[in-house]
Each structure stands twice: as C-alpha cells, then as structure tokens.
Amino acid sequence: MNHVHQACIHPECGATYDVGQILTACPSCNSLLDIQYDWDKVAVPRSLSEFESRWGSRREPLDFSGVWRFRELLPFAPDHQIVTIGEGQTILQKNDRLAAQLGMNSGRLFLQYEGLNPSGSFKDNGMTAASTHAHMVGARITACASTGNTSASLAIYAGVSGLFQCVVFVGSGRIAYGKLSQALDYGARTLQIRGDFDDALARVREICEQHPIYLCNSVNPFRLEGQKTIMLRVLEGLGWDVPEWIVVPGGNLGNCSAFGKAFMELKQLGLIDRVPRLAIINSSGAHTLEQLVNAHELTWNSGQVDAPKIGDYYESMDERNERARTLASAIEINRPVNLEKALRAIDVCDGVVQSVTDQEIVDARAMIAAAGFGCEPASGATLAGLHHLREQNLIGTDDRVVCVLTGHQLKDPDLTVAYHSADENLRAKKLVPSGVTKAPYANAPVVVDNDVAAILEALELSEESAAFN
Ligand SMILES: *Cc1c(COP(=O)(O)O)cnc(C)c1O
Ligand SMILES: [Zn+2]
Numbered sequence: 001m002n003h004v005h006q007a008c009i010h011p012e013c014g015a016t017y018d019v020g021q022i023l024t025a026c027p028s029c030n031s032l033l034d035i036q037y038d039w040d041k042v043a044v045p046r047s048l049s050e051f052e053s054r055w056g057s058r059r060e061p062l063d064f065s066g067v068w069r070f071r072e073l074l075p076f077a078p079d080h081q082i083v084t085i086g087e088g089q090t091i092l093q094k095n096d097r098l099a100a101q102l103g104m105n106s107g108r109l110f111l112q113y114e115g116l117n118p119s120g121s122f123k124d125n126g127m128t129a130a131s132t133h134a135h136m137v138g139a140r141i142t143a144c145a146s147t148g149n150t151s152a153s154l155a156i157y158a159g160v161s162g163l164f165q166c167v168v169f170v171g172s173g174r175i176a177y178g179k180l181s182q183a184l185d186y187g188a189r190t191l192q193i194r195g196d197f198d199d200a201l202a203r204v205r206e207i208c209e210q211h212p213i214y215l216c217n218s219v220n221p222f223r224l225e226g227q228k229t230i231m232l233r234v235l236e237g238l239g240w241d242v243p244e245w246i247v248v249p250g251g252n253l254g255n256c257s258a259f260g261k262a263f264m265e266l267k268q269l270g271l272i273d274r275v276p277r278l279a280i281i282n283s284s285g286a287h288t289l290e291q292l293v294n295a296h297e298l299t300w301n302s303g304q305v306d307a308p309k310i311g312d313y314y315e316s317m318d319e320r321n322e323r324a325r326t327l328a329s330a331i332e333i334n335r336p337v338n339l340e341k342a343l344r345a346i347d348v349c350d351g352v353v354q355s356v357t358d359q360e361i362v363d364a365r366a367m368i369a370a371a372g373f374g375c376e377p378a379s380g381a382t383l384a385g386l387h388h389l390r391e392q393n394l395i396g397t398d399d400r401v402v403c404v405l406t407g408h409q410l411k412d413p414d415l416t417v418a419y420h421s422a423d424e425n426l427r428a429k430k431l432v433p434s435g436v437t438k439a440p441y442a443n444a445p446v447v448v449d450n451d452v453a454a455i456l457e458a459l460e461l462s463e464e465s466a467a468f469n
Contacts, residue, residue, distance in 0.1 A: 120408035148180065358434040
C-alpha cells in the first residue's frame with residue numbers, strides 16, 4: 001500500500017503517516033488528518049461512467065455497495081479486508097412539488113435520500129470505511145460518542161460483521177428514541193454520560209487514547225473517505241452532470257468536509273471539469289460555523305486558519321454559557337471537530353453557510369415528508385436553508401440543487417407526532433421550549449366516535465354519496 005498515507009492538513013506541518021497507524025489527529029501538531037493518495041499509482045477509471053458497469057454484478061458485495069462500487073476513489077484497503085453490509089443503496093429523487101413551492105423550475109430540485117441506508121442515516125457511508133480500517137489494523141473494540149446516528153451506525157456494523165465489540169457514549173437526555181433504540185437493539189454497550197455531546201466526545205477520545213479501543217467519530221479520517229461516495233452517487237443520479245448546488249446540514253462538519261474532498265479530488269483527476277457550490281446549513285441554536293464564517297469572516301486561508309479567532313469565539317461562548325440547543329439533535333453541536341476541513345470545503349466549492357431556526361426546520365421537515373420520502377429534523381434544515389438562499393437570490397430558479405437528506409423520517413417520530421398533533425398540550429410540551437409556536441403543515445389526527453355516521457361526517461361524506469362517481 002505505498003500509494004496511500006495519512007497526512008496532516010496543516011500546510012506548515014504536512015507530516016505523513018502510514019495507513020496502518022491508528023490516529024485521530026496529527027501527533028506532531030494536533031491538526032486534523034486526511035487520507036491522501038498517490039493517484040499516479042492507482043488505476044482510476046478514465047471516466048466516472050465506467051463505474052456503472054458494476055451494476056451488472058450486484059451479487060458481488062463490493063460492487064453492490066454504493067460506497068465500494070467506487071473503491072478506486074478511496075483505495076486505502078485491500079478488497080478482502082473491506083467490511084460492507086450493503087450500504088449506499090440510496091436514491092436521488094427529483095422533486096417537482098417542492099421545487100414549485102420554492103419557486104424553482106421543474107426538474108431542478110433533487111433530494112438525495114441517505115435515510116435509505118441500513119441504519120437509516122448517511123453515517124453508514126462513513127462507518128463502512130472506518131470499520132474497514134479498524135479491521136485492517138486488527139481492532140477488536142470500536143467506540144464513538146454520538147447524538148444518535150453515529151452510534152446506531154457503529155453498532156450495526158459491529159453487530160452484522162461480528163468483528164467488533166462496540167461501545168457508544170451518548171449525552172444525557174437529548175437523544176431521539178429511534179436512534180437510541182437501534183444502539184440497544186444491535187447490541188452496543190451504551191453509556192449515557194451525564195453531560196452533552198461535546199462532553200461525551202471528550203471522554204471517549206481520552207479513553208481511546210489510553211486503551212486499545214478504535215475511535216469512530218468523524219475525527220477518524222477514514223470515515224470521510226466513505227462519505228465522499230454520497231457525492232459520487234449524486235453525480236451518478238444526474239448522469240455525471242455536476243449540479244449548481246449541494247445543500248447539506250452541518251453538525252460536526254464531517255459530511256460537508258467529505259463532499260469538498262470528493263470534488264477536490266475528482267477535479268484533480270480530471271473526472272469532472274467544475275465543482276458545484278456548497279451550502280452548509282446550521283441550526284440557529286447550534287451555529288458555530290455560521291457565526292465564525294459570516295460574522296467573524298473566518299476562512300481556510302490556504303490552510304493558515306486563524307486559530308486564535310476560533311479560540312476567542314469558543315471562550316466567548318463559554319463566558320456567555322452558550323450551549324447548543326436545537327430540536328435537530330443530530331446537529332446540536334458546539335465545537336464542530338471538522339471545522340478546518342469544512343473551511344477547506346467552502347474554499348474549494350465557493351461555499352456559503354446559512355442558519356435556520358427550529359421553527360423553519362420543523363416546517364421544512366413536514367413539507368419534505370408531505371412531498372418526498374420524509375426525513376429527520378436535521379435533514380429538514382436543508383430545505384429551510386434553500387428557502388433562505390432562494391430569497392437572497394443566491395440560488396436561482398433554474399439552478400440544479402441537491403438537498404442531502406441525511407437521516408430517516410422514523411428516527412424521531414415523537415417530534416413528528418407532536419408537530420402534527422392537534423393536542424395543544426403535547427405540541428407545547430415537545431416543541432415550544434425550542435421556539436416552535438406554530439405548525440402550519442400540521443395534519444392532525446381526528447378523534448371520532450365509534451359510529452359510521454360520525455365517521456362519515458368527519459370525512460365530510462354523506463350516507464347517500466355513491467362511490468367513485
Ligand atoms: C450526523 C448527522 C448530521 C451532521 O453531519 P456532520 O457530518 O456531523 O456535519 C446531520 N444529519 C444527520 C441525520 C446526522 O445523523
Ligand atoms: Zn501536523
């Protein structure tokens with residue numbers, strides 16, 4: 001494997017390390033690590049459409065996988081060590097109903113449904129890659145801290161492959177039950193830390209440094225390699241024609257970073273001739289990236305990121321006792337670990353950052369569910385963000401836009417029912433503390449007597465109306 005190594009993203013350091021090492025930061029300067037390839041030594045297809053030939057051999061697990069079908073573009077593992085459970089069978093859906101609601105031309109708005117992965121979120125794209133690396137280095141125990149989906153994904157890979165024991169650290173209280181139930185079902189040892197996500201991540205990092213436990217949070221650079229393929233599938237869905245915009249929610253910023261790396265590499269390899277623009281959407285209750293980029297003008301700056309500016313911002317957050325708080329629990333993060341890589345992605349893709357309120361998130365989520373396959377709140381942020389960018393006229397009526405729906409609708413059903421419920425008390429209990437006061441897209445259940453006449457009345461039908469004419 002002399003065509004691949006781990007490399008520090010800081011240009012002044014640039015240290016490189018063997019892929020066989022287990023690292024989540026540069027040992028020399030503590031910056032993030034990338035997986036880098038010497039592309040001259042890799043047999044990369046000359047055109048992206050060559051990957052399509054693998055659709056004909058779908059009984060071959062590596063060709064079936066929506067991640068490993070593109071393995072020449074993430075060539076860090078020997079085929080026989082790849083851990084795959086059939087991830088990445090996801091769909092790019094053209095959605096003209098939502099396009100019309102956003103004042104866009106038909107055929108221009110697409111939804112990339114990553115909720116269709118085995119554990120119901122895009123995390124599986126990354127976890128197949130991290131689990132593969134864990135297997136390559138002989139790890140027996142994998143671990144992560146999680147707002148929910150990372151633990152569900154890690155746990156399913158450990159359970160299905162049978163290769164690892166699995167430990168997940170979750171913060172207390174704010175985890176959607178759909179996600180917690182998955183970690184428990186798949187057999188992960190689940191530790192509920194008395195603290196929030198950032199606390200849980202700090203603890204799991206400490207423990208993995210001192211013990212032979214393999215860390216699978218998105219500081220793990222291999223995870224992002226798998227997540228690059230979401231963009232490959234988007235391009236595939238569009239007949240390899242690069243869209244104008246990709247819209248993605250930002251939490252720990254691993255996904256947007258992976259997208260930026262994918263486009264950077266595809267451009268470098270000459271497989272695409274231009275990159276799309278990237279819109280990263282924060283919740284206004286967890287808007288670190290948005291604030292740093294828009295209010296404090298933080299940029300990638302050729303890798304010379306203004307670290308004191310970030311430090312000052314975090315300090316002022318602590319002084320104000322500001323903690324991330326949003327109904328979109330998957331993006332409820334104070335200190336996004338992939339911040340610098342996200343800045344690089346913004347640089348590569350001429351990106352923008354937008355924040356949206358919880359009210360906008362839950363309304364957008366309901367709109368998507370009414371017109372598409374449905375998604376969890378964090379994914380709804382994409383459509384809410386798109387709405388803002390349309391209003392600012394940054395995104396035009398005829399731009400082709402892909403919103404990445406990161407997680408499945410059934411991850412957080414409590415919130416959905418609270419939104420739709422006519423029961424004001426239930427709605428108030430779940431939603432109002434987060435600033436959600438109305439539910440314009442509610443579709444409330446109707447309580448009706450156990451009686452045909454009453455049911456017909458509720459359906460606004462009369463006894464005489466004949467069927468179908
Ligand atoms: C993890 C997650 C996110 C945030 O992704 P990052 O890579 O951390 O920015 C968004 N939506 C869902 C559903 C997630 O599970
Ligand atoms: Zn370094």
